[in-house]
Amino acid sequence: MDATFSGLDWLLVASYFFFLIWLSWKKGWSSDNEEEFLLSGRKVTLPAFVATLVSTWYGGILGVGEWSYQYGISQWLILGAPFYIFSAIFAIFLAGKIRLNKALTIPEAIANRYSERAGRLSALPIFILVSPAPYILMLGLLFQFLSGGDAPFLFYASLVALFSVLYITIGGFGAVIRTDILQIILMFSGFIILLMFAVGTFGGFGELSDAVTDVHFDISGGNSIQYILVWFFIALWTFVDPSFHQRAAAAESPSTARKGIFVSILFWMGFDFLTAFAGLYAFAILGPGLEQPVLAYPLLADQILPIGLKGLFFVSLLATIMSTLDSYLFISGQTLGRDFLVKYFPQTNPNLLTRIGILVSALLGILLIIVYPSVIDLWYVIGSVFIPGLLVPVLGIYLRPFRLKNAYAIGTIIGASAVSFIWLILGTWQPHQAEGYAFFGVEPFYPGLATAIIIWLIGRDGAEDEHLSG
Secondary structure (H helix, E strand, O other): OOOOOOHHHHHHHHHHHHHHHHHHHOOOOOOOOHHHHHHHHHOEOHHHHHHHHHHHOOOOHHHHHHHHHHHOOHHHHHHHHHHHHHHHHHHHHHHHHHHHOOOOOHHHHHHHHOOHHHHHHHHHHHHHHOOOHHHHHHHHHHHHHHHOOOOOHHHHHHHHHHHHHHHHHHHHHHHHHHHHHHHHHHHHHHHHHHHHHHHHHHOOHHHHHHHOOHHHHOOOOOOOHHHHHHHHHHOOHHHHOHHHHHHHHHEOOHHHHHHHHHHHHHHHHHHHHHHHHHHHHHHHHHOOOOOOHHHHHHHHHHHHOOOOHHHHHHHHHHHHHHHHHHHHHHHHHHHHHOOOHHHOOOOOOHHHHHHHHHHHHHHHHHHHHHHOOOHHHHHHHHHHHHHHHHHHHHHHHHOHHHOEOHHHHHHHHHHHHHHHHHHHHHHHHOOOOOOOOOEOOEOOHHHHHHHHHHHHHHHEOOOOOOOOOO
16 A cells, blocks of 8 residues: 655655754754753643653554544544543642652662662663653654555654654753644644544545444443453553653743643543544544555555645654654653763763663664564564553652652562563463563553562651752
């Protein structure tokens, strides 16, 4: 399946990449001041906060298209509602405290709360947790589709990853914010145009409801309660996601951080409306049985959009994915460089180590998509292994009931992740395992989380402690 792209469409795509470079480089080489480079001096206003959080959190757009094409409006319940709920909880209980904390990153906050060793150990799972690999993979698939498959997707993926390294290392977090403001505009405008043309081509709600299956308008998507609950556990990712922490820390005030998340939730709800109905129209217009449902949105756009608008929509897809790619590249780079390598290279400028870390993160992401050439597999494996080990120690930084004694914090980071990883391996090797990683029917996330809870029950720190967020 190849796209029919005109010269004008390609010109729009090229213009987008040149504009990204201009936005990120227009202020020149970012300051050597760490707070400026990593958090834009903690001066991010409400509009900029919302733009960067909304665009960053929606990088898995091709996976969303695959889901809505197959399961319809259940996207809101399964892929939306858990994250709305936990984002709101994050805003109420964590966002303001993170803004008041002097730490610039999660590993630094863990080091300040527990021990330097705990902080350094946490840097490695956080580095992998925010790997840009899924987004590098999606961009590679998208460009392979656009170009007609003239080269392997790994070639395109590598080019886009290294392009992102180029503009992020120059401008720092400020470059991420400036480009995210452009990218949220492109995200919404592209899908609004796609939905307008879909309605004009096929018809309104009545025609649409007649053309899709009962499953598409079933809020559960035909999935069991147990399966739906799994997604609520996966949404715990919100609490340990460094992009949430980074933006809360960069806000101009605790109030901006809290309000910004609630406004972002409203934007996510609106964007989910656009993407869910775009998926329904993809099923109605393209028909069932797509060979690659992950390309539902690109295929729909290729069929119904005219020259020029087609290029604009593909730019919106690129913007949606790249807004997450550049953010995760930056965070994983700073985690490896500033929070881990600085211990071993104390004489080296931390910002230089961050820039080196960004390049290493891109190269590791390219390697990961060779091993796991599936977006869903990448999300599943990374999240299942590392979220259980980080959840309680991170919550314990800011919420007294979750606080651990220092040694138990290290035990949780290592022990819970190790249990999940071993369970994952056992599930992979289990005889007669058709698919997935469940060992004896239990997903690896659960034994890891159970291990973390047991360690927390044994190693809770009940002492009065004012070492919080001064």
